[in-house]
Amino acid sequence: VLENSINFSHSKDDLFFGFNASLTETLKNDYNDKYEYIFPEITVDKNILSDEKFGNLNLQSNLKVHNYDTNKHTNFLVNDFDWTSTDLIFNSKIKSTFLANLKNINYEAKNVDIYKDDTTSELFGAFGLLSKIDFQKTQNGNIHLLTPKILLKYSPGSMRQDDKSSLLTPVSAFNLNRVEDSNNYETGNSATLGLNYNVKKDDFDKFNFSVAQIINEKENKKHHSKSSLDEKLSDLVGDSSLIISDKFKINYKFALDQNYQDLNYSDLGSNLSFGNFDVKFNYIEESKHVGSQEYFKTRLEYKNNDKSLVSFETKRNLVTNSSEFYDLSYEYINDCLRAGLVYRREFYNDSELEADNSLMFNITLVPLGNINSPKLNK
16 A cells, blocks of 8 residues: 655644645555545634633534545535533532533535435534532542542434444543544433542652443444443443552553443553663453454563654464564654654464565654644643
């Protein structure tokens, strides 16, 4: 695959503008759908209102023209309004915030099954109330912070079938829209329950723990099963980290089935630092709707005076007892230039397929470059 792209971005306090155009070509001679075009893709983030009384109102507009698989064509213009109220405090402890989101999707499509052929305009929206209580206790010089919270969400209408999704997390569980596809929108009424627990000493985090679960009014099979949002009761998802020192950290992520007995996902990792040398290990296990695999990932990094980084990463499938890929990369960074070289080798279980090798070179002029734009105030 050969890809050519150009990206431009500009930002200031209350505005972001991004432009992207790309051409992708498959070099295999026997492949018919060789070309894929994105031209243009324009993103504008604008803070419309920032007021101590009414809160914050942001707008993100995205225009994307996409041609692929020879005769498939989509034009999308999506306008996304986000409003967050100022905090309302009750009884000196309960803090509540109103959230609202309005999304207008306009599109034209040709030869794409999931979209209508006619010019279409759709309107989606959600309204939520986020409430939480902060508890604090100091013991033996450690500050313990406990924050139970709840999000009540109302979103009418019907969403499209979600064909791509990732695992639910304690952070994404408290979003109004948990669908990753920018051209789709999560509908339905739900309540999210969760809590955060943090232990720190002298402004140094020693332990962090977050957990959340979503209770839906009814099943929604238009969600991808991997996220567990298609059920009335989602997986209980959690994320934790234990910082033993500035050189050693252990983290653990999990998704516990709604029966509270079976683990559908488990990720146990550790980070070790030895001067300029970092070692990261992860053991990952998937089951049921998440997958049926076990992996062991290793990443080695060497930093040289904050200007260059050499890394090696590998992922091994423990079920098939085979390596899935090797990554070897070198990156150089200074005040005005960022350059990287990555060699990747992917392996296949099918004996008729050979290992795939790829080499990528990327260079960014820092005063002109940008990676990705998050929404304002996020």
